[in-house]
Amino acid sequence: MSLLTPQQIADVLQAAAGAGFVSARCTEWAEGVKGRKSKQVWLKIARESLIPTLKRLVEIQYPHVSVIAFADTGAQVELMYHFHVYWGIPHEEILVTLAVPLDKTDLRVPTITGIIPGALTSEREKQEMLGIEVVDIPDGRRLFLPEDFPQGVYPWRKDETGIPADMVKNLWATGRDNLQFNDNPPPPAAPAAPQGETK
């Protein structure tokens, strides 16, 4: 198998994304005495191009989906799909990130579980934590949040749908005596410093 360079992968995926292509860059990072480089490809594409681009990526090598990361940028929620290709070949793995920005007025994205079933955990988590809708997800239940968690609150959003102030319990602000069920004796008070002594 002849391996494509990161730039070639970026070019191939750009062609597959077609009109939905926004931007692409390749980065490298070296660590250690020998300075062997790890390689990354970052693509930004529109929602409509996600499935065709991923299908083209599968032709290069069946990718391992690591996770779908996120960023709330104000008017948009960005999803970063992290894939690895060329795993199993020492020092040659390439991290391919497909960033898909979604407007907050229309937070829908197609599921990729039809291509990679292992993405289900991450897609379920994105639905409950960010309030996006993964269209055609095979299992749309909540994953980490409990059933009695309020609807319409999305912990990772930074707007009015995020965690409201009254749901946050700051341990430092509770005060020891205010703790519910706390029948502990008060903490021992420090002995008063002797008068007139200087440190």
Add this chain to the structure above:
Amino acid sequence: MKTIEVKKPSGYATQIGPAHPALKEPVMFSLDIEGECIKKADFVPGMAHRGVEWMGMRRNCIQVMYLAERICGICGITHSISFVRAVEQIAQIQVPNRAHYIRSIVGELERIHSHLLWAGVAAHELGFDSAFYLAWRVRENVMDLLEYLTGNRVHYAIIQIGGVRRDIVPDQFPRIEESMKFFEDAYDKLAAVFLDDTTVQMRCRDCGVLTNDEARELCPVGPTARASGIKKDVRVDHPYAAYGDLEIDYMTPDLLTGEVRGDVYDRIITRLLEVKQSIGIVRQLLAQMPDGPLLAIPKPAVLLAKLKGVAGEAVGRHEAPRGEVMHYVRLEAGKDEPSAWKVKASSYSNYLSWIPMMEGEQIADIPIIAASIDPCISCTDRVALVRKDSRQILTKEELHRLSVEKTRRIQASLLK
């Protein structure tokens, strides 16, 4: 002749948890069972979610590093190393090479301790408690070594953005070598106990199988993937820290047995082989360790000021004992806190593999199958609420009793 229609109950649905059947951590399994056989498996995580990402996006990077270290109580270095590697890439901080070697050494010692802890838990789930005592007694040696090198048994606090906080000096090398010799001897003993024992083979061979194709599609990581023949290891695939300087290979069970079956037994083999591999890696790292400083930017205030001025996104990865851990970090100029932080723990990727592993197996096999992926619940759950659930039917103790009884039955059948 008139046939009488007999309505037979077609099976039962049962729930296990949130008290965990294998570990002392909460996750809930919902199972459709027929007799003793599991027809359909499902799981509900989330009982140990502490909102770590939410907290992290409200703290500066050095504070997040300490918070990240506390995501998991077993992988003390895993999350902090992943987070700082992402930040270093964004800020283009070149870590001194000696620091890379120290990071890798602590990472490998952590792998030894985690795999031995797992070996003990797995033996306990099978009702093989003498092996559990043996594994945990051996593990104490590496805990002592970690305490000797870093000052702490867990949460080593040795990582800093741009390097490490403590040196490993040549005076300490003989103590490390002493432990490595101890583990070589212990490896032979543990391999004999786990791999040659008939009862362990009968309980674990062809139990909880994850085929190569399933593993490719469900994307598990670490020993869970490698035991199914998926050659995936961040240390080999993706050169980072000092691992890029070494010649290391993927540890798959066929190295020992010549075949890959993807069952619980193969997962035991994979982890034992990795303990041996880690001993070799620590020795290589000590032999090759370069001289030099430990930190790129020694003063935290200077570091924080630099981080406030940079912007960008990066991914930091590390091969934890359970598999790949990945942190995605995005920094914005003029802000102390990361504007996005996503933590992907290794068990997060391994959860889905439980379903094909459990379906078709017996209830008494649940503890060892659940334990076989070495789940780390608090790594994966990161937001906190305990659900009051009265639907619990099978308790952990009861399941453990079932598992022990099955082992005893197998042993009795051997005597006949």
